[in-house]
């Protein structure tokens with residue numbers, strides 16, 4: 001092995017930020033973590049659809065019908081009938097003209113942001129945007145201007161400094177993945193119109209979660225978003241990414257977006273699972289309602305206990321601890337009490353904002369939620385005594 005790799009690997013192992021892989025049996029409210037029974041309160045399987053019998057059956061049927069792999073990229077031999085079908089359903093769901101699938105949300109961001117920008121473009125990006133947006137910006141030839149997190153005054157000032165620049169893109173998470181707060185799409189909508197910018201929203205955590213029937217953050221704010229990125233891997237319980245936009249934008253992406261062109265089409269099982277999930281999300285709105293309701297219950301309970309659970313309406317409830325070591329210690333205490341919530345540390349979040357990113361699923365019972373709140377209370381008392 002190369003010496004520098006050995007040295008670097010060893011250095012990482014000694015760091016308090018060293019990351020370990022734990023084995024989750026499956027993403028259900030009660031599951032096995034490294035073989036031990038725990039309540040899981042950190043999954044992005046928000047609506048419980050990844051283990052829904054109907055979604056599983058849909059994936060199984062697609063495997064029987066089409067096989068396990070799609071065999072080629074969409075532009076060669078991999079374009080199966082269900083790919084177009086899912087794109088139609090997603091476009092209808094998001095109320096846009098068209099949609100295009102990618103292999104993941106990460107690759108959708110890389111492919112879309114790069115295809116829609118060039119060296120003449122300025123991209124205005126929220127400082128807490130997801131890593132895939134950051135990497136997409138780095139890969140692009142555009143000039144990148146970071147604005148303060150959801151700070152519309154800062155964005156407006158920066159847009160105004162480039163008033164005469166023709167090509168401008170504003171890009172933001174819809175629901176921020178580690179803070180659970182919402183981008184103010186009403187104001188963003190206003191600013192993008194005023195400054196003639198293109199607005200791209202990454203709705204990975206908002207799809208199926210907020211807005212009418214789970215349509216996402218544009219619906220929630222009644223905002224006019226030009227391009228919406230999404231993932232099939234969170235509330236939809238499958239795997240894959242997508243982009244929704246008007247016909248011209250999608251047509252351009254098909255010609256120029258490298259992570260669309262040079263990737264094998266999504267596996268049939270993933271597509272069929274997502275098709276069933278989209279159907280369930282729209283026909284069973286009680287799932288979304290329950291998710292938001294128990295999220296509010298837990299958020300309120302944690303704040304009343306004196307924790308810093310950031311305010312908001314989303315099911316992402318970050319309990320800010322501060323230093324990375326304390327966050328890991330807190331994770332261990334929760335674990336000893338039968339709850340699994342991994343500590344989120346830098347570089348995923350800024351220094352001194354390490355946290356327990358608590359998320360709920362619609363399938364958590366009231367007893368689960370109560371147990372989680374009680375355990376946080378118990379730990380607080382132990383710390384004070």
Ligand SMILES: *Cc1c(COP(=O)(O)O)cnc(C)c1O
Pocket residue numbers: 104105106107109130132173177202204205231232233240241
């Ligand atoms: C999870 C996530 C992604 C990546 O989606 P994948 O389908 O898992 O690749 C992109 N953006 C945001 C905001 C996310 O939270």
